[in-house]
Amino acid sequence: MNRKNLIWGLLVALAIAAFLSPFASPSPDGLERVAEDKGFLHLAEGKELIHALMPDYVFPGIASEGLATSLAGLVGTLLVFGAMYLVSRVFVRPKGNAGKGRS
Amino acid sequence: MHIPDGFLDPKIWVGASALSAGALAAAVSNTRKVLEDRQVPALGVMAAFIFAAQMINFPVAGGTSGHLLGGALAAILLGPWSAGLILTTVLVIQMLFFYDGGLTALGANVLNMAVIAPWVAYGTYRLVGGLFKGNAGRTAATFLAAWLSVMAAALACSLEIAFSGTVPLAVVLPAMLGWHALIGIGEGLITVVVVSFVSRLWGLEQSGQKSFAGGEQL
Numbered sequence: 273m274n275r276k277n278l279i280w281g282l283l284v285a286l287a288i289a290a291f292l293s294p295f296a297s298p299s300p301d302g303l304e305r306v307a308e309d310k311g312f313l314h315l316a317e318g319k320e321l322i323h324a325l326m327p328d329y330v331f332p333g334i335a336s337e338g339l340a341t342s343l344a345g346l347v348g349t350l351l352v353f354g355a356m357y358l359v360s361r362v363f364v365r366p367k368g369n370a371g372k373g374r375s
Numbered sequence: 376m377h378i379p380d381g382f383l384d385p386k387i388w389v390g391a392s393a394l395s396a397g398a399l400a401a402a403v404s405n406t407r408k409v410l411e412d413r414q415v416p417a418l419g420v421m422a423a424f425i426f427a428a429q430m431i432n433f434p435v436a437g438g439t440s441g442h443l444l445g446g447a448l449a450a451i452l453l454g455p456w457s458a459g460l461i462l463t464t465v466l467v468i469q470m471l472f473f474y475d476g477g478l479t480a481l482g483a484n485v486l487n488m489a490v491i492a493p494w495v496a497y498g499t500y501r502l503v504g505g506l507f508k509g510n511a512g513r514t515a516a517t518f519l520a521a522w523l524s525v526m527a528a529a530l531a532c533s534l535e536i537a538f539s540g541t542v543p544l545a546v547v548l549p550a551m552l553g554w555h556a557l558i559g560i561g562e563g564l565i566t567v568v569v570v571s572f573v574s575r576l577w578g579l580e581q582s583g584q585k586s587f588a589g590g591e592q593l
Contacts, residue, residue, distance in 0.1 A: 277576055281420040289427035297432040297440035302554035303376045303532060305439045310550060312382065312542050316477070319381035324474035329430060345430050348472060349423045356422035356464045360415040364406050364460070 282353060289345030293329070294338035376444070376532055376555070377469065378484055380477030384539040391535060392482025395463075398490045402459040410457070421449055422461045426468065433561050441558030444528065446492030447500070447521035448566045452573055455497040462489035483535050487528040496524035514567055521566035525559035526552060 300308060307313040326332065331343035383391075410418075425445035432440035445465070449458035463485050469475040476484045497520070504516035533551040537544035 275416075278416050278420050281417075282423055285420065285423040285427040288424075289430060293427075293430040296430055296442075297434040299432070299434060299438050299440040301376065301432065301440055301442065302435075302529065302551065302558050303378065305554060306547060306550040307382070310542050310546050312536075315541060316379035316381040319379065319477065320474055321380055321478040322471070322474075324470075325472050327474040329473050329475070341430075344473070345427060348430075348468065349427045351472065352426040352465055352468045353419045353423035355468055356461060357416065357419040359460065359464055360410070360418050363403050364410050365412055365415055 285349050285353075286346060289349040290342045293341045293345040296341075376484075376487065376528055377466075377476030378480035378487075378532060378535070380479050382477075382536050382539065382541050383480055383483055384541075385479075387535050387539045388479045388483055391486045395482045395485040395490060398459060399463060399485070402456045402463075405456040406460060409454070418453070418457060418461055421453060421457075422464050425449065425461065426465050428565070429465070429469075435554070435557040435561065439554055439557075441555075441561050443562055443565050444488055444492055444525060446488055446528070447496030447517070447524040447562065448569055450493035450497040450524075451500050451517060451520065451566070451570050452577075455493045458493035458497075459489045462493065483532070487531045487535075491531050492524040492528045495527040496520040499523050514571070517567050517570050518563040521563040522556075522559040525555050525562045529555035 299305075304313065307316070326344045326347070329341055329344045329348070330337070331340045331347065334340035334343060425443070425448065428443040428445060430442070432442045435441045444462075446458060446462055449461045453461070466476060466481065466484050466489060470478060470481055470484075499520040500516050503519055504513060506512070507515060529551045530548070533544065533548045536542060537547050541547075
């Protein structure tokens, strides 16, 4: 396991988010389907407690739906990578506990 | 299986949040012991991959779709504690930026997908992987671990919704398990392909070897 493999891994993730996400099935997922069938989906409507920047994985202000989804995927993938890296650095391997040989 | 706001009552989401918080604290302290500096970026890459893969909903049957959860994938490659941190990070970003899963339901979603799914996968993988040797055994263990992790998360999700008084358990449970038995097949197939590819890349051929994240035994 080396840095080259990690960069490839990140590139694969970005490529999936950018190029495959527009082809994702728009059908409801398992829980949503059950909520629809059993008549409790309405309980979630209008209950959002926070205003999300890219609801339903659509980047705002882009006319093309495919492009908006790709962009949301790219931004999200980078956000997740950054957040995970930060969380690992701050909580799991904080300075002082970090030892030598940072790569 | 991301639960939105509105499906759970306060006693359930507060209870689930407390359990998740405890599990996360344990995950941080256990990961701290085994994770090495050079392995930190691998957690980021795994989280990024799972996020990207979760966007790709695949059709399962007449007007329903599923997507990878990734709990088994992360648990098999990096160990269950690291998997918990990874899935939690993914769930928090999804909730904050994409409104996938509600704020009040975050604790329940973390419990189902970041705690229960990875641990069920890890337990199954060790148990079944220990029974059969060789590549076929490893593949079977991986597939079963992934499938069961989805079923366990769906079971927990059903219990949380039913005990919230949203819908009777006898109604929600068979429906949830029925759909997720199909979605779990997709989870199993994707997990088998990615695990075998990454294991080869990392030189982890045997299920008895240490996972990449250090001391977490597989």
